[in-house]
Amino acid sequence: MAHKIVRKRKLAHLVHEFVIEAPLIAEHAKPGHFIVVRIHEKGERIPLTIADTYKDDGTFKMIVRAVGKSTYELCMMKEEDELLDVVGPLGKPSEIENYGRVLLIGGGVGIATLHPIAKALYEAGNEIYSILGGRSKEYVIMEEDFKKYGEVLVTTDDGSYGMKGLVTDGMEHLVKEKSLNFDVAWAVGPTVMMKFAAFKGKELGIPKMWVSLNPIMVDGTGMCGACRVTVGGEIKFACVDGPEFDGYQVEWDEIIRRMNQYKEREKIALERFLEKVGDVSWL
Amino acid sequence: MALKIPPKKTPMKEQPPEERRKNFFEVALGYTPEEAIAEAQRCLTCPTKPCVKGCPVHIDIPTFIKHIKQGDFQGAIDTIKLYNNLPAACGRVCPQENQCESQCVVGRIPGSEPVAIGRLERFVADWEAEQGEVKLPEIKEKKGKKVAVVGAGPSGLTAAADLAKLGYDVTVFEAFHKPGGVLVYGIPEFRLPKKIVEREVEYIKKLGVKIVTNAVVGKTIPVDELLNEYDAVFIGVGAGAPKFIGVPGTNLNGVYSASEFLTRVNLMKAYLFPEYDTPVTVGKKVAVIGAGNTAMDAARTALRAGAEKVMIVYRRTEKEMPARLEEYHHAVEEGVEFHWLRQPIEYVGDENGNVIGVKCAVMKLGKPDDSGRRRPVPTGEEDFLEADMVIEAVGQQAQRILLDEFPQLERNKWGYIEADLETGATSVKGVFAGGDIVTGAATVIEAMGAGKKAAKAIDRYLSGEWNPWND
Ligand SMILES: Cc1cc2nc3c(=O)[nH]c(=O)nc-3n(C[C@H](O)[C@H](O)[C@H](O)COP(=O)(O)OP(=O)(O)OC[C@H]3O[C@@H](n4cnc5c(N)ncnc54)[C@H](O)[C@@H]3O)c2cc1C
Ligand SMILES: Cc1cc2nc3c(=O)[nH]c(=O)nc-3n(C[C@H](O)[C@H](O)[C@H](O)COP(=O)(O)OP(=O)(O)OC[C@H]3O[C@@H](n4cnc5c(N)ncnc54)[C@H](O)[C@@H]3O)c2cc1C
Ligand code: SF4
Ligand code: SF4
Ligand code: FES
Numbered sequence: 001m002a003h004k005i006v007r008k009r010k011l012a013h014l015v016h017e018f019v020i021e022a023p024l025i026a027e028h029a030k031p032g033h034f035i036v037v038r039i040h041e042k043g044e045r046i047p048l049t050i051a052d053t054y055k056d057d058g059t060f061k062m063i064v065r066a067v068g069k070s071t072y073e074l075c076m077m078k079e080e081d082e083l084l085d086v087v088g089p090l091g092k093p094s095e096i097e098n099y100g101r102v103l104l105i106g107g108g109v110g111i112a113t114l115h116p117i118a119k120a121l122y123e124a125g126n127e128i129y130s131i132l133g134g135r136s137k138e139y140v141i142m143e144e145d146f147k148k149y150g151e152v153l154v155t156t157d158d159g160s161y162g163m164k165g166l167v168t169d170g171m172e173h174l175v176k177e178k179s180l181n182f183d184v185a186w187a188v189g190p191t192v193m194m195k196f197a198a199f200k201g202k203e204l205g206i207p208k209m210w211v212s213l214n215p216i217m218v219d220g221t222g223m224c225g226a227c228r229v230t231v232g233g234e235i236k237f238a239c240v241d242g243p244e245f246d247g248y249q250v251e252w253d254e255i256i257r258r259m260n261q262y263k264e265r266e267k268i269a270l271e272r273f274l275e276k277v278g279d280v281s282w283l
Numbered sequence: 284m285a286l287k288i289p290p291k292k293t294p295m296k297e298q299p300p301e302e303r304r305k306n307f308f309e310v311a312l313g314y315t316p317e318e319a320i321a322e323a324q325r326c327l328t329c330p331t332k333p334c335v336k337g338c339p340v341h342i343d344i345p346t347f348i349k350h351i352k353q354g355d356f357q358g359a360i361d362t363i364k365l366y367n368n369l370p371a372a373c374g375r376v377c378p379q380e381n382q383c384e385s386q387c388v389v390g391r392i393p394g395s396e397p398v399a400i401g402r403l404e405r406f407v408a409d410w411e412a413e414q415g416e417v418k419l420p421e422i423k424e425k426k427g428k429k430v431a432v433v434g435a436g437p438s439g440l441t442a443a444a445d446l447a448k449l450g451y452d453v454t455v456f457e458a459f460h461k462p463g464g465v466l467v468y469g470i471p472e473f474r475l476p477k478k479i480v481e482r483e484v485e486y487i488k489k490l491g492v493k494i495v496t497n498a499v500v501g502k503t504i505p506v507d508e509l510l511n512e513y514d515a516v517f518i519g520v521g522a523g524a525p526k527f528i529g530v531p532g533t534n535l536n537g538v539y540s541a542s543e544f545l546t547r548v549n550l551m552k553a554y555l556f557p558e559y560d561t562p563v564t565v566g567k568k569v570a571v572i573g574a575g576n577t578a579m580d581a582a583r584t585a586l587r588a589g590a591e592k593v594m595i596v597y598r599r600t601e602k603e604m605p606a607r608l609e610e611y612h613h614a615v616e617e618g619v620e621f622h623w624l625r626q627p628i629e630y631v632g633d634e635n636g637n638v639i640g641v642k643c644a645v646m647k648l649g650k651p652d653d654s655g656r657r658r659p660v661p662t663g664e665e666d667f668l669e670a671d672m673v674i675e676a677v678g679q680q681a682q683r684i685l686l687d688e689f690p691q692l693e694r695n696k697w698g699y700i701e702a703d704l705e706t707g708a709t710s711v712k713g714v715f716a717g718g719d720i721v722t723g724a725a726t727v728i729e730a731m732g733a734g735k736k737a738a739k740a741i742d743r744y745l746s747g748e749w750n751p752w753n754d
Binding site for chain 2 (some may be wrong): 069085086087089240258260261
C-alpha cells in the first residue's frame with residue numbers, strides 16, 4: 001500500500017517536515033518509535049523517527065534532514081506524491097513516567113524526535129527544561145512547541161541566536177549557574193552531540209541520560225544485525241532493543257565508526273544523483 | 284534384476300563455473316521435455332510408493348512421474364499441486380537427497396542414482412508457467428470465517444493457500460515489503476530466481492489470499508487486535524534473527540551476519556548499486572564463518588558480488604559439514620576455498636576499525652558429541668587468515684519482534700514456540716504455529732509441511748470437530 005504525503009513544509013535549509021498517511025501507524029505509535037520508509041522500487045530502507053501522530057485523520061509527522069541520496073530524494077518529493085513502503089511503528093517506546101525534573105537536550109533534527117517525548121513527559125507531570133542546539137539560528141526548530149512544556153534554552157554554535165556555544169555549555173549553565181538538579185535527561189541529536197552530552201551529564205552528576213541511537217539499519221525488525229551497538233559491554237540490536245539506550249553505557253566511538261561504513265559508496269550515490277537532478281539549492 | 288535403467292540421473296545443464304561465478308543468473312538450467320521424459324522413464328512406478336514417505340508434504344510422486352512419462356505435463360503438475368503450492372521453489376531447493384530421493388528404490392540398486400524427483404518437479408512447474416495461464420484448483424464454498432496468517436514465508440503461504448482452498452477468508456501479514464520469507468531475502472537469485480517466487484506468490488493470491496506487506500504483527504497490528512478480529516491465527520514468523528559467535532571484534536566494520544549480507548544483496552539488490560540505492564561493500568578477501576547452506580550461499584554470493592577470494596572457515600571437517608553436498612560442490616567448482624578445523628577466536632581490525640583478518644584456533648576432532656558428530660577440540664595452535672570482510676553464518680534464532688509482544692504464548696527452552704507438531708496448536712486458544720519458529724531452522728518443505736498440517740487442524744477446529752483447548 002502506498003502512503004500519500006498529505007502535507008510538506010520546509011523548516012530550514014535541507015530540513016523538511018512531512019505529514020504522511022498511514023492509519024495503522026498513527027493509531028499505534030508511541031513516543032520514541034520510528035518507521036522505515038522505502039521511497040520506490042529501487043530505494044533503500046531508511047529509518048526515520050515518528051515526530052507526532054494525528055489519530056483523527058490517520059496521519060503522522062516526520063522530519064527529514066537531507067544528508068545523502070535517499071534523504072535528498074525524499075526531501076524533493078511533493079505533496080500528493082506517494083511513498084512506496086512505510087513500516088512501523090518500530091522500536092521500543094520511550095520510558096515515560098513521572099521522574100520529577102527532566103532535562104531534554106535536542107540538536108538539529110533530533111529536536112523533532114525529542115518533541116513527542118517532551119509532550120508525553122509533560123503530560124506525565126514532569127517539570128521540564130529543554131536545551132535546543134543548532135549550528136545557527138535557522139537550525140533551531142520548534143522552540144515555540146517546547147516552550148509549551150517548560151523553560152527553553154537555545155544554543156547556537158555561531159552565536160547567531162540564544163547562547164553562543166554547544167548544548168554541553170547549556171548543560172553547565174543550567175546545572176552550575178542555575179543550580180538545577182535533574183532526575184533524568186534525554187539527549188537526541190547528532191551522534192557526536194549525544195556522546196558529549198552523555199560525558200557532560202555524567203560529569204554533572206545527572207543520574208541517567210537516555211539517548212536515541214541511529215545506527216545504519218536494514219530491516220528494522222531484528223533480522224539482520226546491521227544496527228548492532230555495544231551498550232554496557234553487550235551487543236544490542238538498536239531496532240528491537242532500542243533505539244533509546246542509557247547514554248552512559250554506550251560505546252560511542254564504535255557506533256560513530258560503524259555509521260561511516262558506507263561513506264564512499266554513499267558519496268558516489270549522492271554525487272550521481274545530484275548530477276542527474278541539477279540545482280537543489282532551493283531544498 | 285535385469286532392469287534396463289540408466290544408472291545415472293539424466294544430467295541437467297548448468298552454467299559453466301567460470302561464467303556463473305560472475306553473474307547472478309540461475310546456475311542449473313532445467314530439463315527439456317525430452318530430458319524430463321527420459322528421466323521419468325527411470326521411475327518404476329512402485330506400488331508401495333516409498334519415495335512419498337520421504338516427502339514432508341507427501342506428494343504422490345509415482346503418479347506425477349507417470350504423467351510425465353506419458354507426456355502429460357498438465358496432469359503431472361495438477362497432481363503435484365494437490366499437495367504442494369510452491370513446486371517450482373521446492374524442485375530447486377529441497378534437500379532431495381535426504382528427503383524423497385533418499386527413499387527411492389532405484390537409488391538402492393548398487394551403482395545407481397535415485398530418480399531425479401526434484402528436477403522433474405521443477406520441470407513441470409516451469410513448464411506450466413511457460414504455458415501462460417496457471418490453472419486454479421477448486422475452491423470450496425466460502426465459510427464466512429476469517430483466519431490471519433503471520434509471516435509470508437513458506438509455512439505461512441502454504442497454510443494460507445490451503446485454508447483459502449477450503450473456503451476461509453485468509454489475510455497474510457508480512458513485515459517485509461515483499462512476501463516469500465527466506466525465499467526472497469535469504470536464498471540467492473542464482474539458486475532460486477525471485478521471479479519464480481513472485482510467480483508462486485501470485486498463484487496463492489489468485490486463490491483469494493490477501494497479502495498485506497509492511498505489517499509487523501505485534502507493532503503495526505497489536506496481538507490482541509489480531510486475536511479479537513480473527514477466528515484463528517497461524518504464526519509462521521521463522522527463525523530469522525542472526526546469531527553471532529561473540530568473539531572480540533564482532534562489531535568491526537566489515538563484519539556481517541549472513542542475514543544482513545544476503546538481505547542487502549538479495550532483497551535490496553545491493554549488487555546492482557548504485558542503480559539500486561542499498562550499498563554493500565564486498566571485500567577483496569572474504570572469510571565466511573560456518574559451513575551450512577547459509578554459509579555456502581553467502582560465499583557464492585560474495586564471489587558474484589566481486590570478491591577476489593572467498594574462504595569458508597569451519598571448525599570441523601568436510602565430513603561433518605551441514606551443507607547440501609550439491610551446494611558444496613557448486614562452491615568448490617566456483618573456486619571457494621575451504622579452511623577446515625579452524626575456529627575463529629578474534630576478528631582483528633586496523634586502526635580505523637576495519638576488519639583485516641580472522642585469528643583462528645586450529646582444531647582437531649575429538650569424541651562424538653550429542654549430534655553424533657565428532658567434537659572439535661583446540662590443538663593449542665593458532666592461525667591467521669587475512670580478510671577484509673567477514674560473514675558469520677553460524678545459525679539463526681527465533682524472530683523476537685512478535686514473541687516479545689505475545690508473552691502468553693508458551694515457548695520451549697530454545698526460545699521457539701511450543702506447538703504440537705501434528706496440528707500446530709499452541710498454548711493459546713485458536714493460535715497455531717509452524718515452520719522455523721517452532722522447529723528452529725529447518726527446510727522449506729518442512730515449513731510447508733507444518734503449514735499444511737496446521738491448515739487441516741484449523742479447519743477441524745473452526746468447523747467445531749476438534750478443540751484441543753476444550754473450554
Ligand atoms: C532509529 C532512527 C531514527 C532516525 N530518525 C531520523 C529522523 O527523524 N530524521 C532524519 O532526518 N534522519 C533520521 N535518521 C537517520 C536517517 O535514517 C539517515 O539519515 C538516512 O538513512 C540516510 O540515508 P541517505 O541515503 O540519505 O544518506 P546516506 O548517504 O546513505 O548516509 C548518510 C549517513 O546517514 C547514515 N545512514 C545511512 N544509511 C542509513 C540507514 N539505512 N539507517 C540509518 N542510518 C543510515 C550514515 O551514518 C551515513 O553516514 C534516523 C536513523 C535511525 C536509525
Ligand atoms: C540463506 C538460507 C539458505 C537456505 N537454503 C535452503 C535450501 O536450499 N533448502 C531448504 O529447504 N531450506 C533452506 N533454508 C531454510 C529455509 O529457508 C527455512 O527453513 C524456511 O524458509 C522456513 O520457513 P518459515 O515459513 O518458517 O519462515 P521464513 O521463511 O523465515 O518466513 C518468515 C516470514 O515471517 C515474517 N515475519 C517475521 N516476524 C513477523 C511479524 N511480527 N509480523 C509479520 N511478519 C513477520 C518474516 O519477515 C518472514 O518473511 C535456507 C535458509 C537460509 C537462511
Ligand atoms: S517437495 Fe521436495 S521432498 Fe517433496 S517430492 Fe518435491 S522435491 Fe521431494
Ligand atoms: S521410489 Fe523411485 S522408482 Fe519408485 S515410484 Fe518412487 S521415484 Fe519411482
Ligand atoms: S536493522 Fe536489522 S536487526 Fe536492526
